[in-house]
Amino acid sequence: MKKIVASCIVFLCCLLLASPQGALAGYKAEYRLSVVPGPSSGWAQTAEFFASLVKERSKGRINIKVYPSAQLMAGKQTSEFLLLRNGSIDFSLASTINWSPQIKELNLTALPFFLAVEPDRYKAMDAIMAGKSGKMIIESVEAKGVKFIGWAENGFRELTTSKGPIMSPNDLKGLKIRVVGSPIFIETFRELGANPVNMNWSEATTGFQQGLVDGQENPTNGINIPLKIWDFHKFHCDWHYLIDPLLLCANSKVWDGFSPEDQKLLTACALEAEKFGKALSRLGMDNGESLRLLQQLDKVPAVRDPYACMQEHGMKVSRLSADNIRVFYNATAPVREKWAKTIGEELVKAAQEDMAAVR
Numbered sequence: 476m477k478k479i480v481a482s483c484i485v486f487l488c489c490l491l492l493a494s495p496q497g498a499l500a501g502y503k504a505e506y507r508l509s510v511v512p513g514p515s516s517g518w519a520q521t522a523e524f525f526a527s528l529v530k531e532r533s534k535g536r537i538n539i540k541v542y543p544s545a546q547l548m549a550g551k552q553t554s555e556f557l558l559l560r561n562g563s564i565d566f567s568l569a570s571t572i573n574w575s576p577q578i579k580e581l582n583l584t585a586l587p588f589f590l591a592v593e594p595d596r597y598k599a600m601d602a603i604m605a606g607k608s609g610k611m612i613i614e615s616v617e618a619k620g621v622k623f624i625g626w627a628e629n630g631f632r633e634l635t636t637s638k639g640p641i642m643s644p645n646d647l648k649g650l651k652i653r654v655v656g657s658p659i660f661i662e663t664f665r666e667l668g669a670n671p672v673n674m675n676w677s678e679a680t681t682g683f684q685q686g687l688v689d690g691q692e693n694p695t696n697g698i699n700i701p702l703k704i705w706d707f708h709k710f711h712c713d714w715h716y717l718i719d720p721l722l723l724c725a726n727s728k729v730w731d732g733f734s735p736e737d738q739k740l741l742t743a744c745a746l747e748a749e750k751f752g753k754a755l756s757r758l759g760m761d762n763g764e765s766l767r768l769l770q771q772l773d774k775v776p777a778v779r780d781p782y783a784c785m786q787e788h789g790m791k792v793s794r795l796s797a798d799n800i801r802v803f804y805n806a807t808a809p810v811r812e813k814w815a816k817t818i819g820e821e822l823v824k825a826a827q828e829d830m831a832a833v834r
């Protein structure tokens with residue numbers, strides 16, 4: 476008996492010595508962070524940046540692994556929120572677009588041309604995130620049962636097509652455009668006279684290859700360039716019609732399992748990931764601020780000038796003037812009016828005020 480007790484004690488001591496600190500605190504050996512697009516996207520790189528910062532600062536106690544390409548949701552991007560909430564996923568760096576079917580407030584930044592007509596669209600986005608409307612969005616996400624940790628950015632979504640340049644709604648007539656499975660996208664493209672086709676991102680590249688659609692819309696730096704969109708579409712329309720912010724969130728139980736110090740650590744790392752992610756998304760399209768930040772971090776990507784890059788690859792880039800954008804804005808007024816009611820007039824008004832304050 477004594478021998479058995481002694482060996483148990485030895486065994487337990489070995490176990491304690493071998494465990495990383497995290498395991499002692501009841502932490503998981505690995506937390507799974509989900510991302511919809513592939514590993515080369517700006518979005519997945521932002522997630523990797525966050526995970527490695529957390530690992531370094533927690534001295535290995537918190538080990539987050541990034542799972543790109545919608546693999547944790549078998550490609551069904553609009554079910555991600557439910558999987559995070561029920562604990563199948565621990566963390567997610569998620570697009571508002573993919574969660575908007577469950578959280579109607581997240582359609583705010585998908586109101587067509589709502590930010591595009593602002594004098595500085597990036598300032599407008601930052602003002603929403605930092606303002607009253609941003610707080611209202613965070614409250615609406617947390618009210619649905621997940622913990623918000625921080626913001627990031629997929630980027631302003633620009634249109635790429637295979638059949639000719641797009642300068643006005645007329646040019647879009649009858650074109651088949653791949654969109655995400657969120658109703659406001661279908662309605663916006665129908666209003667513009669196009670023929671929207673709902674397709675998961677996991678199937679979209681094959682769809683482009685096979686010519687199932689004539690175009691698609693996604694952010695330039697984060698998605699279109701890493702995907703080499705010029706292999707499928709030769710026309711780029713810079714219309715900034717809406718923006719796709721990202722929400723870094725955790726399953727509530729997972730979050731509650733962290734010590735208050737580690738919760739602070741995670742929030743601080745998220746703030747840095749937000750700056751990094753925004754710089755990746757805005758590089759070459761802002762006043763030079765993004766380049767400076769990426770230089771400081773020693774993380775300047777190979778493509779610094781997205782417009783030159785697209786042109787070098789044979790794309791014809793149409794950069795719409797404020798007047799061109801105004802035509803699209805007017806043409807999509809019914810969609811904004813209808814969706815403002817669904818989103819909540821109070822939230823839309825708060826966003827208008829936040830944006831007006833930085834004009």
Ligand code: X2X
Nearest residue numbers: 511512570572655676693
């Ligand atoms: O599906 C898309 O277009 C993507 C990758 O941008 C999102 O997940 C919203």
